[in-house]
Amino acid sequence: xxxxxxxxxxxxxxxxxxxxxxxxxxxxxxxxxxxxxxxxxxxxxxxxxxxxxxxxxxxxxxxxxxxxxxxxxxxxxxxxxxxxxxxxxxxxxxxxxxxxxxxxxxxxxxxxxxxxxxxxxxxxxxxxxxxxxxxxxxxxxxxxxxxxxxxxxxxxxxxxxxxxxxxxxxxxxxxxxxxxxxxxxxxxxxxxxxxxxxxxxxxxxxxxxxxxxxxxxxxxxxxxxxxxxxxxxxxxxxxxxxxxxxxxxxxxxxxxxxxxxxxxxxxxxxxxxxxxxxxxxxxxxxxxxxxxxxxxxxx
Amino acid sequence: xxxxxxxxxxxxxxxxxxxxxxxxxxxxxxxxxxxxxxxxxxxxxxxxxxxxxxxxxxxxxxxxxxxxxxxxxxxxxxxxxxxxxxxxxxxxxxxxxxxxxxxxxxxxxxxxxxxxxxxxxxxxxxxxxxxxxxxxxxxxxxxxxxxxxxxxxxxxxxxxxxxxxxxxxxxxxxxxxxxxxxxxxxxxxxxxxxxxxxxxxxxxxxxxxxxxx
Numbered sequence: 001x002x003x004x005x006x007x008x009x010x011x012x013x014x015x016x017x018x019x020x021x022x023x024x025x026x027x028x029x030x031x032x033x034x035x036x037x038x039x040x041x042x043x044x045x046x047x048x049x050x051x052x053x054x055x056x057x058x059x060x061x062x063x064x065x066x067x068x069x070x071x072x073x074x075x076x077x078x079x080x081x082x083x084x085x086x087x088x089x090x091x092x093x094x095x096x097x098x099x100x101x102x103x104x105x106x107x108x109x110x111x112x113x114x115x116x117x118x119x120x121x122x123x124x125x126x127x128x129x130x131x132x133x134x135x136x137x138x139x140x141x142x143x144x145x146x147x148x149x150x151x152x153x154x155x156x157x158x159x160x161x162x163x164x165x166x167x168x169x170x171x172x173x174x175x176x177x178x179x180x181x182x183x184x185x186x187x188x189x190x191x192x193x194x195x196x197x198x199x200x201x202x203x204x205x206x207x208x209x210x211x212x213x214x215x216x217x218x219x220x221x222x223x224x225x226x227x228x229x230x231x232x233x234x235x236x237x238x239x240x241x242x243x244x245x246x247x248x249x250x251x252x253x254x255x256x257x258x259x260x261x262x263x264x265x266x267x268x269x270x271x272x273x274x275x276x277x278x279x280x281x282x283x284x285x286x287x288x289x290x291x292x293x294x295x296x297x298x299x
Numbered sequence: 300x301x302x303x304x305x306x307x308x309x310x311x312x313x314x315x316x317x318x319x320x321x322x323x324x325x326x327x328x329x330x331x332x333x334x335x336x337x338x339x340x341x342x343x344x345x346x347x348x349x350x351x352x353x354x355x356x357x358x359x360x361x362x363x364x365x366x367x368x369x370x371x372x373x374x375x376x377x378x379x380x381x382x383x384x385x386x387x388x389x390x391x392x393x394x395x396x397x398x399x400x401x402x403x404x405x406x407x408x409x410x411x412x413x414x415x416x417x418x419x420x421x422x423x424x425x426x427x428x429x430x431x432x433x434x435x436x437x438x439x440x441x442x443x444x445x446x447x448x449x450x451x452x453x454x455x456x457x458x459x460x461x462x463x464x465x466x467x468x469x470x471x472x473x474x475x476x477x478x479x480x481x482x483x484x485x486x487x488x489x490x491x492x493x494x495x496x497x498x499x500x501x502x503x504x505x506x507x508x509x510x511x512x
Contacts (some may be wrong), residue, residue, distance in 0.1 A: 137351035244435035
């Protein structure tokens with residue numbers, strides 16, 4: 001059985017995926033270190049940005065940028081369209097494990113598993129802007145608000161921290177979680193913050209006052225990834241079998257207002273990444289296979 | 300004939316009496332013995348750190364019995380002491396530990412095989428549990444630890460088993476296989492007890508040394 005209503009084949013396993021702004025292309029960083037772009041309607045591989053093996057894995061930051069590391073724990077930010085290297089961010093004493101770029105492209109957030117702080121950088125100058133005290137377990141996920149004014153970190157020690165990116169002020173620390181949140185995302189309208197992870201629940205927070213609005217229960221597995229539809233009305237969650245990434249899991253489409261499950265499909269392995277197409281009609285998924293699965297979003 | 304091995308104090312006393320340990324400055328034999336012992340105790344190396352991993356859950360109970368009757372897996376007792384680098388007991392320490400069940404699965408819905416222990420007046424802790432299973436993505440058996448105490452650096456680490464087939468019967472040689480264990484000292488010898496009238500069980504001792512904050 002094919003994995004997906006449509007499947008795009010890949011020469012290597014794609015990790016994080018992004019749709020181009022016009023929705024015509026899919027971009028992915030793959031496990032062979034290369035970055036590839038496909039045409040969504042034909043499934044044809046369009047471009048391949050080759051990288052040297054010794055440069056290690058690349059992390060896709062958005063549809064136009066990716067990051068990798070140099071030997072001095074510096075974070076190199078690259079522009080995909082021009083192949084040009086923008087900046088290298090120096091300051092980490094140990095290997096960075098998480099990097100995120102703000103939606104306006106002006107800020108980079110980074111963290112290392114062995115450090116207990118988050119670094120916020122000016123992406124244009126490469127200067128460190130803020131050193132933010134974080135938890136002891138390492139960052140599981142970053143989320144920037146759509147206006148780039150707010151940064152969220154979810155830590156493996158279970159706590160959530162929310163900062164103002166301009167001042168570096170910690171505006172809220174959520175200490176009520178009893179499991180790490182592996183995925184966090186703001187709704188595109190900026191009104192909600194959604195998080196999900198170890199305890200199989202989707203937490204929906206008000207992104208103004210940080211109160212918990214609702215919980216979506218019923219995925220029935222630890223949740224590895226989530227994505228919110230462009231109209232902010234739907235969320236899709238991807239599972240994670242805690243024994244092995246190779247066991248099959250579920251992908252669940254939820255209506256955010258009613259909390260109802262709209263569609264459930266299967267993934268052959270732990271879901272690595274999910275992304276809605278800009279028109280909201282498709283969800284692209286990667287799951288440790290040499291392919292990108294495309295699922296039709298229920299009407 | 301007495302085959303008991305001499306303890307450290309007896310060895311040092313013997314060395315002093317034979318002229319093998321001599322004070323460089325004017326010092327009584329008792330003073331010399333104390334000074335030597337204090338210096339040795341003061342040099343206890345902090346326990347090596349490892350990463351927390353994705354399966355930690357806040358909110359476990361202070362309960363030393365994690366194994367229920369009929370649980371799959373070999374019964375295991377874990378004992379140890381939490382001390383500072385001078386070898387002294389630490390006030391207010393908390394030992395959180397968690398591990399996979401016999402089948403290699405972590406309890407993500409509840410708190411099975413998870414504890415948050417308060418060590419006793421001597422700084423000792425113990426739990427009754429089962430040997431953790433292997434799971435495909437992390438093939439060495441291990442117990443996760445998070446140890447915190449006021450005035451000390453919080454330590455995240457893991458305990459491994461010298462008997463684990465992963466180390467191929469030779470942890471001395473294979474301790475760093477696939478970069479799994481941060482330090483050889485984290486791979487602990489396993490004692491087997493076969494008491495009369497009670498089922499056999501394994502025991503490991505994991506002493507933890509915390510650094511000052």
